[in-house]
Amino acid sequence: MSTLLKCLSHTPLRGLNDPSQSIVDEVNTVLADARAEVEAFDPELIILFAPDHYNGLFYDLMPPFVIATDADSVADYTSLPGKLSVDVDTANALAKHILNNDVDIAISHRLQVDHGCTQTLEEMTGTLTRYPVVPIIINSVAPPFCPYRRIRKLGEAVGEFAAKLNKRVLILGTGGLSHEPPVPLLNESPEEVREFLIAGRNPTPEARQLRQQRTIETAKVYGRENCTQTPLNEHWDLAFIDTLISGRVAEVDDYTIEDISRQAGRSAHEVRTWVAAFAAMGQMGTFDARKDYYRAINEWIAGYGVVSARSA
Template sequence: MSIKLKCLSHTPLRGLNDPGADVVREVDEILAKARAEVEAFDPELIVVFAPDHYNGLFYDLMPPFVIATAADSVGDYQTQLGPLSVDKDLALEMAKFILDSDIDIAISHRLQVDHGCTQTLEEMTGSLTRYPVIPIIINSVAPPFGPYRRVRKLGEAVGKFIAKLDKRVLILGTGGLSHEPPVPLLAGAPEEIANFLIAGRNPTPEFRAARQARTIATGKIFGTPDCELTPLNADWDQAFMQLLQDGRLAEIDDFSIEEISRAAGRSTHEIRTWVAAFAALAAAGSYTARQDYYRSINEWIAGYGVLSAEQA
């Protein structure tokens, strides 16, 4: 058994909004380095903790956690369209182990995943199908949310399962850091928006294009007086990444959902994927971690960070 971890911010606006040539070059270089490390590791399995942005999961049935035995990318925001190479049998074994660990997790045999899952998978492997993968989606944008201790315990259960495998396993966490894109809330939403949030699967190309255009437009004014959304919070991001690097995972149990939303933005809760990823790695033994990159990028509506870790 050998385990490595990569946690990366994702942003659907990379390649759509321009933060400047220097920033683009920095991010391209760090992603190329990370991908080279993944290729050198040559994982036999990738476990990816990811959020969803009302593309696969809706309020008609919104599970806190769901594991996929089969998954297809919806191809939003320039990501690849089509199936992921999900290891069905191993995903089922993992689901049973998680349930036996007293963690309730839903199972999908036909899950739709969006850029929250696929962008990082593509960036790290160049494909949706290069390596066997098990996607685990953690609700991070659709309140109400369960407490952070539940996310940590989910990660622990996954890590204990991975520790039993005689495989090279790459754990990916994709989401966050501080950011608040124009994602609607169900509470108080107009009927048309509420209907979408409840059961908006398989939208028309025109609807998807309009939705993406709103996000692109927001990125062009984000961080300016013209934008009322919560600004990026580099101090919060750095403190959170340091906590993970230091292995102070028990402190996560005390995280306040409301305080995080106020300090760093409502979609910052995508850090749940990072929490689960590091908890999985920690459950398999002690680890060493490093920060590879951080920058606040308003044009991408992202506190953009990259963390790497491996067994000590």
């Protein structure tokens, strides 16, 4: 049994509102190195912690955690379409194990997933179907949120399960770091937007394009004085990364929702996927972790980071 972990920021704005070519090349090099490491590791199973951005989960039923036995990409922005190669038997067994460990998790036998799930899978494997995968969606954009100690406990239950598989397991966490795109809040939105947040599945191509264009337009001014969104916070991002790679994941129990939103932006809660990934890794025995890359990239509305860990 061996384990490899990769946690990456994602951004649907790659190729749509890029920073300088030198930064694009820098990120492409980091991603190519990460993918090469994944290919050399040749995982037998991928456990993928990811958020959703009101594409598969809505307020008509918004669980804190969902494990999918079947997942289909909505292909938003430039993400790949198609089904993921979900390992159904492992997904069902993992769901049972999580529930038996006193963590409540929902099960979806037909889940739609967006770039938050598929972009990192594509970047690390070149496709959505190369390796068997178990997707676990953690609510990261739709308040109210469960406390961070629950994220840690979810990850620990997953890691305990994975440690018994006797397989090469790749753990992926996708999302974050500090960022705040124009994601509406239910209690502050007009009725039309509220209806979308409650039951907005399968929008028309025109509606999806309009929504995506709003994000692109925000990215063009993000970080400037005329932008009202919370700016990127390099100091917060690097401190968070250090907490994880130095093996202090239990410290997230002291994180508060309000403080993270204020310091790093409302969508920074996507770091929940990183917390779950490192908590899972901690159950696989000792590990070596490192920061591969970090840069605050306004054009992508992303504190963009890549971190890795491998079982020792």
